[in-house]
Amino acid sequence: MNQQLLDAVAGDSLTRAAWQRFRANRTAVAGLVMLGFIALFAIAGSWISPHDMETNDWERIQIPPTFEQSHWFGTDANGRDLFVRVSAGARISLAIGMLTTLVSVLIGVLYGAVAGFVGGKLDQFMMRIVDVLYALPLFFAIIVLVTIFGRNIFLVFIAIGAVEWLTIARIVRGQTLSVKQMEFVEAARSLGAPQSRIIARHVIPNVLGPVIVFSTLLIPTVILVESFLSFLGLGVQEPQTSWGSLISQGAGAIDTSPWLLVIPAAFLAATMFAFNFIGDGLRDALDPKDEG
Amino acid sequence: MLRFLGSRIAILIPTLLVIVTLSFFLMRLAPGGPFDADAQLEPEILDNLRRAYDLDLPITEQYTLYLGRLLQGDLGPSIGNKDYSVSELIAIGLPVSLELGLTALLLATLLGAPLGIIAGLNQNRALDTTISTLAMTGIAVPSLITAPLLTLIFGVMLKMLPVAGWGDGAWENKILPLIALTLPQLSIITRLTRGSFLDVRRLNFVRAARSRGLPEWRVIVFHALSPTLTPLVSYLAPAVAGVMTGSIVIEQVFGLPGVGRYFVQGALSRDYPLVMGVVIVYAAAVLVMNLLADLIYGLLDPRVRRGMRGGARA
Amino acid sequence: MNEDALLVVRDLAVRFNGRRGAVHAVNGVSFTLGRGRSLGIVGESGCGKSQTCLAIMGLLAESAECSGSILFEGDEILGARRRRLDELRGQRLSLVFQDPMTALTPHRTIGQQLCEIVQQHESTTHADARRRAIEIMDRVRIPDAERRFDMYPFEFSGGMRQRVVIAAALIQRPALVVADEPTTALDVTVQAEVLRTFKAVVEHAGTSLILVTHDLGVVAGTCDEVMVMYAGRVVEHADVISLFSKPQHPYTQALLACRPDLDAAHTARMYTIEGRPPDLARGEPAGCSFEPRCAHATQACRTSRPPLEARSPTHRVACHLSPPAES
Numbered sequence: 001m002n003q004q005l006l007d008a009v010a011g012d013s014l015t016r017a018a019w020q021r022f023r024a025n026r027t028a029v030a031g032l033v034m035l036g037f038i039a040l041f042a043i044a045g046s047w048i049s050p051h052d053m054e055t056n057d058w059e060r061i062q063i064p065p066t067f068e069q070s071h072w073f074g075t076d077a078n079g080r081d082l083f084v085r086v087s088a089g090a091r092i093s094l095a096i097g098m099l100t101t102l103v104s105v106l107i108g109v110l111y112g113a114v115a116g117f118v119g120g121k122l123d124q125f126m127m128r129i130v131d132v133l134y135a136l137p138l139f140f141a142i143i144v145l146v147t148i149f150g151r152n153i154f155l156v157f158i159a160i161g162a163v164e165w166l167t168i169a170r171i172v173r174g175q176t177l178s179v180k181q182m183e184f185v186e187a188a189r190s191l192g193a194p195q196s197r198i199i200a201r202h203v204i205p206n207v208l209g210p211v212i213v214f215s216t217l218l219i220p221t222v223i224l225v226e227s228f229l230s231f232l233g234l235g236v237q238e239p240q241t242s243w244g245s246l247i248s249q250g251a252g253a254i255d256t257s258p259w260l261l262v263i264p265a266a267f268l269a270a271t272m273f274a275f276n277f278i279g280d281g282l283r284d285a286l287d288p289k290d291e292g
Numbered sequence: 293m294l295r296f297l298g299s300r301i302a303i304l305i306p307t308l309l310v311i312v313t314l315s316f317f318l319m320r321l322a323p324g325g326p327f328d329a330d331a332q333l334e335p336e337i338l339d340n341l342r343r344a345y346d347l348d349l350p351i352t353e354q355y356t357l358y359l360g361r362l363l364q365g366d367l368g369p370s371i372g373n374k375d376y377s378v379s380e381l382i383a384i385g386l387p388v389s390l391e392l393g394l395t396a397l398l399l400a401t402l403l404g405a406p407l408g409i410i411a412g413l414n415q416n417r418a419l420d421t422t423i424s425t426l427a428m429t430g431i432a433v434p435s436l437i438t439a440p441l442l443t444l445i446f447g448v449m450l451k452m453l454p455v456a457g458w459g460d461g462a463w464e465n466k467i468l469p470l471i472a473l474t475l476p477q478l479s480i481i482t483r484l485t486r487g488s489f490l491d492v493r494r495l496n497f498v499r500a501a502r503s504r505g506l507p508e509w510r511v512i513v514f515h516a517l518s519p520t521l522t523p524l525v526s527y528l529a530p531a532v533a534g535v536m537t538g539s540i541v542i543e544q545v546f547g548l549p550g551v552g553r554y555f556v557q558g559a560l561s562r563d564y565p566l567v568m569g570v571v572i573v574y575a576a577a578v579l580v581m582n583l584l585a586d587l588i589y590g591l592l593d594p595r596v597r598r599g600m601r602g603g604a605r606a
Numbered sequence: 607m608n609e610d611a612l613l614v615v616r617d618l619a620v621r622f623n624g625r626r627g628a629v630h631a632v633n634g635v636s637f638t639l640g641r642g643r644s645l646g647i648v649g650e651s652g653c654g655k656s657q658t659c660l661a662i663m664g665l666l667a668e669s670a671e672c673s674g675s676i677l678f679e680g681d682e683i684l685g686a687r688r689r690r691l692d693e694l695r696g697q698r699l700s701l702v703f704q705d706p707m708t709a710l711t712p713h714r715t716i717g718q719q720l721c722e723i724v725q726q727h728e729s730t731t732h733a734d735a736r737r738r739a740i741e742i743m744d745r746v747r748i749p750d751a752e753r754r755f756d757m758y759p760f761e762f763s764g765g766m767r768q769r770v771v772i773a774a775a776l777i778q779r780p781a782l783v784v785a786d787e788p789t790t791a792l793d794v795t796v797q798a799e800v801l802r803t804f805k806a807v808v809e810h811a812g813t814s815l816i817l818v819t820h821d822l823g824v825v826a827g828t829c830d831e832v833m834v835m836y837a838g839r840v841v842e843h844a845d846v847i848s849l850f851s852k853p854q855h856p857y858t859q860a861l862l863a864c865r866p867d868l869d870a871a872h873t874a875r876m877y878t879i880e881g882r883p884p885d886l887a888r889g890e891p892a893g894c895s896f897e898p899r900c901a902h903a904t905q906a907c908r909t910s911r912p913p914l915e916a917r918s919p920t921h922r923v924a925c926h927l928s929p930p931a932e933s
Contacts, residue, residue: 132307139537140555140571147559147567148318224434228537231436232544232556244436251440251545255448255455262444265437272432496708503663503703504723504774505696508688514722518713594713594758 028281045087108168116176408485
C-alpha cells in the first residue's frame with residue numbers, strides 16, 4: 001500500500017488525537033497492561049517452569065498451589081502441573097482468537113468491499129445472504145461444522161472464522177458505500193483506474209478504522225466461542241489444552257481441587273475484562289461522546 | 293399491516309429452506325458418518341437408517357421425501373439412541389429447556405429494564421457506576437465460568453443448594469441454573485436500557501415536556517419511557533438466541549435433561565440426525581422470534597398502527 | 607425600577623466547562639422587558655441568544671454554570687427549585703422550540719399533550735381540558751381541530767406541528783412567551799403564515815414575547831424592541847424603529863447592510879462581514895470582541911472593552927465610537 005496515500009487518508013492529526021485520548025483513559029490502559037502480562041505469561045510460562053504439560057507426577061496429585069517443587073498453580077488429579085497447562089491454554093486461546101479474527105476480517109472486508117463498491121443487484125443479493133445467515137444461531141452452526149468435519153484445531157479456526165465475518169462484512173459495506181461518494185474516488189475513476197485498484201488502494205484504507213475497533217471486540221468473542229467449544233469437549237483435543245477444557249476439568253473436580261477451576265477461570269475472565277476495557281477505550285478514543 | 297407481515301414471512305421461508313437443504317447435504321458429506329460406507333454401526337441402526345433415508349433412491353427423491361417428512365415433524369431416527377427418534381428426544385428435552393429459558397428471559401427483562409433506567413437517572417454517580425460495572429462484569433464473564441463458580445460457592449462450600457441434577461423439577465435444583473442463565477442477558481438488557489434512556493433523555497421532546505411545567509416523573513413515565521423501551525423489542529430475537537446458546541453450557545454443567553444436553557451428546561457421539569434436528573428446531577424458533585419481534589415493534593409504532601394512511605399529511 | 611417590568615435580567619452569565627477550557631456562552635447580559643412588549647434578540651449562531659432563552663426557562667444543561675439574576679414577576683427564577691419552575695413553566699412563561707419535527711412527543715396524540723398541560727396546572731375535568739385544547743387549536747388556526755385532537759404528530763405537516771407547539775405554549779395564557787427561532791425550520795412559504803398567526807394571538811392576549819431569530823426581517827415586522835448580541839454579550843438594544851433607521855454599533859450596521867437590496871444592480875456584490883465569530887473557548891480578548899472584524903476599529907477598541915451604555919432612554923450601545931460610525 002502506498003504509504004503517502006495511507007497517511008493522507010488516515011488523517012495524521014485524527015489518529016494522534018485518538019491515541020492521546022486512549023492513553024488518557026485509565027481503564028483502557030489498564031486493560032492493555034493486563035493483556036500484556038497475560039501474553040507474556042502465554043509466551044514465557046512454559047519456559048520458566050521446570051515442568052511440562054503432560055508429565056504425571058504421581059506423588060503429587062491434586063496439591064493446591066504451592067512453592068514446593070514449583071507447582072505454583074498446583075496439580076490436577078493426574079499430577080499434571082497447572083501452571084504450565086494454563087500457560088499452554090493461554091497460547092492456544094490467544095492464538096485462536098487472533099488468527100481466527102484475522103480470517104474473519106479478511107473474508108468480511110473482501111465481501112463487504114465488493115458488495116459496497118459494486119452496488120446494485122449484486123450488493124442486494126450479497127447482503128440478503130448476510131441477513132439470512134445473521135438470523136441463525138451461529139454457535140450451533142459452529143458446533144455442526146465441528147461435529148461433521150472433526151475436531152482438528154485448524155478446523156476450529158476455520159469454523160469460527162467462517163461464521164463471525166458477517167458483522168465485519170456489514171460494517172465494511174456501509175463504509176464502502178459512504179467512501180464511494182467521496183471525491184477522491186471519483187477522481188481516481190475519472191483518471192481511468194480499474195475497479196480492483198480503486199478498491200485496494202482507496203476504499204480499503206479508508207475503511208480500516210471501524211474494522212480495527214470491531215476486530216478488537218471480535219477477538220474476545222472468538223476466544224469465548226473456542227472456550228465454550230472446548231468446555232463442551234468439542235474444541236481442542238488432548239494433548240493440546242485450552243482454557244475452556246481446563247475450566248471443564250476444573251468444574252468436574254470442584255469438591256476436591258477448586259483451584260483447578262478458579263485459576264483458569266480467573267485468567268479467562270481477566271482476558272475478557274482486558275479486551276472489554278480496551279475495546280471501550282478504542283471506541284471512545286475514535287468517537288468521543290461527551291456524556292453530560 | 294398485512295403487507296408488513298407478509299414481507300417478513302417471505303424472508304423466513306427461504307431461510308428455513310436453506311438451513312434444511314444444507315442439513316440434508318451436510319449429513320451426507322460427513323466423513324465417518326452414517327452414510328459413509330465404512331461406518332461401523334450396529335446392523336439395527338444401519339437398517340433404521342436405510343429405511344429412514346431411502347438410500348437406494350435417487351438423490352432428488354430422497355430430498356423430496358426428506359422435506360415431506362420434515363413438514364410432518366419427523367426428524368429421523370437418532371443413531372445414538374436406538375429406541376428414540378430425534379423428534380421424541382427433542383420433545384423430552386424441550387419442557388426443561390423452555391421452562392428455564394423463558395423464566396431467564398422474563399427475569400432478565402423485568403429486572404434489567406428498571407435497573408438500566410435507574411442507572412440512567414443517576415448518570416455517572418455512585419449508583420450508576422455500581423450498576424454499570426456489575427453489568428459489564430455480567431457480560432464479560434461467560435456462563436462457563438459463572439455456572440461452575442456458583443456451584444462451587446453454593447453447592448460445595450456453603451452446601452446450600454444441590455450441585456447438579458434436575459431432581460424431577462424441584463425448585464432448589466432450578467435456582468443456580470436459572471441465575472447462571474439469567475446473568476448475561478440481565479447485564480446486556482441493563483446496559484441496553486441505560487444507553488437507550490440516556491439517548492432519549494437528550495431528545496428535544498423530552499425537554500419540551502419539561503418546558504410545559506411537567507414534573508420529572510411525568511416526563512419520564514409518559515414521554516421518555518416508551519421510546520426507551522422500544523429498542524428492547526428489537527433485542528428480543530438475539531436474546532432468545534443468547535439464552536439458547538447459554539442453555540447448552542448450563543445444562544451440561546448442571547446435568548439437566550434439556551435439549552441442549554442432547555445436542556452436546558449428539559455432537560460428541562457424532563449423532564448427525566440428532567444434531568441437525570436440534571439445529572433445525574432452534575433455527576426455526578429464532579426465526580419465529582424475529583417475526584414476533586417485528587410484529588410487536590410494528591404494533592407499538594403508531595405509524596404502523598394507523599396503517600400509514602398512504603402518507604396523508606394533515 | 608420600572609414597575610411595568612415583567613422580566614428583569616441582570617448580568618446573566620452562562621458558562622460551560624469544556625475540555626479545552628471554559629466557554630462563556632452568555633457573558634453579562636442585562637435587559638428589561640415590560641408587560642405586553644415584544645423583544646427580538648438577533649445575532650449569529652453561537653452568540654448566546656438560545657442559551658439566554660434556556661436560562662430564562664431554567665432549561666439549561668446540567669453542566670451549565672450560571673450567575674446573575676433573572677427576576678420574573680418580581681421573583682428570582684435563576685437557580686430556582688424544580689418545584690417552583692414546574693409551577694411557572696407552561697403556566698406563566700413558556701417556550702416555543704425551534705424544530706417542530708422533534709418538539710412533540712411522537713407516541714402521544716396532540717390532544718393528550720395539550721390536555722396534559724391544562725390538567726397539570728389546574729384541576730379540571732378531562733372534558734374541560736379538551737374544550738380548552740380545541741379552543742386554542744382554533745385560535746392558532748389549526749383547521750378541523752376536533753378531528754385533529756386525536757391525531758399523532760407524524761400525521762401533521764411541519765407548519766401544522768409548529769402551530770401545535772405554539773398552542774401548547776399559549777394554552778394557559780402565560781404572561782411571557784419565549785420563542786427560539788420558531789419559524790426557521792419551516793418552509794419559506796409557511797413561515798410568514800405561522801408567524802402572522804403567532805403574532806396575532808400573542809398581541810390579542812397581551813402576552814409579552816421574546817423572539818430569537820437571525821432574520822432581521824422577522825424582527826422588523828414583529829417586535830417592539832430589538833437586542834443585538836455578539837459573542838455572548840449585548841452590543842446594541844433599541845426600539846425597533848431606532849435600530850433600523852439609526853443603528854449605532856458597527857455590527858448592527860453590518861448586519862443591516864447584509865440584506866440583499868432588490869433595487870441594487872444585479873451585478874453589485876453582496877455585502878458580507880469579513881471574518882468569523884470568535885471561538886468562545888479561547889477566552890475573551892481585553893478589548894471589544896467585534897474589533898477584529900470591525901471596519902472602524904481604533905486602538906482603544908483593542909485595549910478596553912466598551913461598556914453597554916444608554917445613549918438615549920430607548921437606545922443602549924456598547925461601542926467606543928462616539929459619535930457612532932456612519933454606515
